Amino acid sequence: MGYVFFWIAFCIVVAIVARSKGRSGIAWFFLSFLISPLLSLILVLVLKPAEVEVVVDEVGFDGSRDLNNDAYKLFLSKKYDIQKNDVFNKFVCREQMYPTIEEALVYAHGLEQELTAIRKSKLLDGGQIECCKCGGKNPADTSDCRYCGYKLET
Structure with missing residues (x-):
């Protein structure tokens, strides 16, 4: 026995x-x-550790992350709240002004690439992200720590 x-x-x-x-x-x-x-x-x-898939954003975009893709542009404009300021006749993204929508989208795309790199660097074995505040292990597709509520994005 x-x-x-x-x-x-x-x-x-x-x-x-x-x-x-x-x-x-x-x-x-x-x-x-x-x-x-x-x-x-x-x-x-x-065995080597299994490759972890790229995380799908909480908004749900999982297509091609190319600035020639209109769906991706729409995703960026919604996620980063890109709006046209009629007073200055410029586009605003994260409190910065850009003369064209393309320049604002390039800036948002850069933010998105930084966020993806940070999330990949924080991935632990098993595809989890460790909270830098409490050390809790969270699923990779979440934006807030499920233990302390701290925002996992930068």
Whole structure:
């Protein structure tokens, strides 16, 4: 009986290690249960961490992030609240004025690229983001920490 308990406990350890490397914990649990927890653990430890997919923004845009894409331009103008100021006859984005909408969109696109780079750098194993305020681990597609409410964007 103790051998079965040890076998299952070791399979759970393999699943946890696999999950920390971005792999399916359930699949590795059953694989280790069928072949051998020790052999499975060695395999999991040798594997490189799985690639994490690019995070879809909370607004939901998942198309081509190219300034020639009209849908992306619309996404940027909504997310960064780009508006035309009729008094100055300029476009405003994040309290900065630009003579043309294209220049405002280029600025917003730069902000979006910085945000994407920051989010990628904050990704932990398993595709999570660590809150810099409380240290809580949050799903990569969230904008606020689920533990302390701190805004995860810069």
